[in-house]
Amino acid sequence: MWRTTADICAPGQADWARAIRIAFANEKLAAFAGPGHWNDPDMMIVGLPGLSEAQNRSLFSLWCVMASPLIAGNDLRAMDKATIGILTNLEAIAVDQDPLGVQGRVVWNDGNVSLWAGKPLFDGSLAVLVLYQGKYRAERTITWEELGLKAADELYVRDLWAHTTSGPHAGGFEVSVGPGDVAFLRLSRKNDFPVPPVLAADTYLVSLRSTGTRPEVLTGTVTVTNKGSSGLPPWRVDPRALPSWLTVEGLGNGKAQTFVNKVSTSGLKKGAYHAQVRADNVEPVSGRPMTALYYDVDLEVGRTVRR
Numbered sequence: 001m002w003r004t005t006a007d008i009c010a011p012g013q014a015d016w017a018r019a020i021r022i023a024f025a026n027e028k029l030a031a032f033a034g035p036g037h038w039n040d041p042d043m044m045i046v047g048l049p050g051l052s053e054a055q056n057r058s059l060f061s062l063w064c065v066m067a068s069p070l071i072a073g074n075d076l077r078a079m080d081k082a083t084i085g086i087l088t089n090l091e092a093i094a095v096d097q098d099p100l101g102v103q104g105r106v107v108w109n110d111g112n113v114s115l116w117a118g119k120p121l122f123d124g125s126l127a128v129l130v131l132y133q134g135k136y137r138a139e140r141t142i143t144w145e146e147l148g149l150k151a152a153d154e155l156y157v158r159d160l161w162a163h164t165t166s167g168p169h170a171g172g173f174e175v176s177v178g179p180g181d182v183a184f185l186r187l188s189r190k191n192d193f194p195v196p197p198v199l200a201a202d203t204y205l206v207s208l209r210s211t212g213t214r215p216e217v218l219t220g221t222v223t224v225t226n227k228g229s230s231g232l233p234p235w236r237v238d239p240r241a242l243p244s245w246l247t248v249e250g251l252g253n254g255k256a257q258t259f260v261n262k263v264s265t266s267g268l269k270k271g272a273y274h275a276q277v278r279a280d281n282v283e284p285v286s287g288r289p290m291t292a293l294y295y296d297v298d299l300e301v302g303r304t305v306r307r
Helices: 016-027 053-065 081-087 090-096
Strands: 105-109 113-120 126-132 138-143 154-159 164-170 172-177 182-188 199-201 205-210 217-226 246-252 256-264 271-282 289-301
Touching: 016 053, 016 105, 053 081, 053 090, 053 113, 053 126, 053 182, 090 182, 113 138, 126 138, 126 172, 164 172, 172 182, 199 289, 205 217, 205 256, 217 289, 246 271, 256 271, 256 289
Parallel strands: 205 289
Antiparallel strands: 105 113, 113 126, 126 182, 138 172, 154 164, 154 182, 199 217, 217 256, 246 256, 271 289
16 A cells, blocks of 8 residues: 555644545545555544544545545544444445455535545445535435436445435435535445455464473464454465464354464574464455455564474
8 A cells, every 4th residue: 555645634633624635635546446556545533633523424434435544543542432433333344345445436526515436346236425515414416327327226225324224216316414424325236235354353463482491382363353244265374484483273264263373492592583474365266365364473582492
């Protein structure tokens, strides 16, 4: 990933207008985004003092529709309930983490209202965002034709903040958006909105220490949970990519898997050792890579160990 703009703000100083300018600047680079290469418009300022709940929701939605890295820029130790709810909205995160990796872009912008679309999702649905920058509540109609669909199409509409579904709707859908707020939607021909695999690991570092001269086997684990509703094949670790002192065994399935890391200290000299573990899984029919997970294993050997 690469930064596409200057810093979004000074440390701890939210700047709504600058954040919006950065979003529109990043949007122009949509063609360069995709799996393995991401536009990074800087950390989010969600939860910083000076922003309303609606503005926080808008900024998070923009970063998600742009498939941007989601880097929290607020103080995680002092979040109110609304900020926690925004930063952990799994339906919004699922749009950001969608396996297709398409970045949404502006379809039209009339100054106060902009329509962001062009983001197909893995299940055939579409992500659509309406951003409103005016002072009073606005009512706008999104037509299916301006999204590249047919007017006669009947689509279900999922509101990703209200967590409600309506429809089917033919021709279009009317949204009502307050000042500084967004309508963040997902459109589908089916009344089903699966969440793609969204991965969370309990740690990304296994840290082990040996102090004696007798050989021993040290163990540390990394557990990965898929919070999405769609499953994944089990992850695999290529043993040829590991140093001789480390073995990794995967236990579980695509919804929850634990990597058991075993270190043999036999014959190791005093010093520090490091390995990066990569776990992969592949699409079972095509054999194409689906997801990759990286974590580190650090080993400190306090005294040279005999064989």
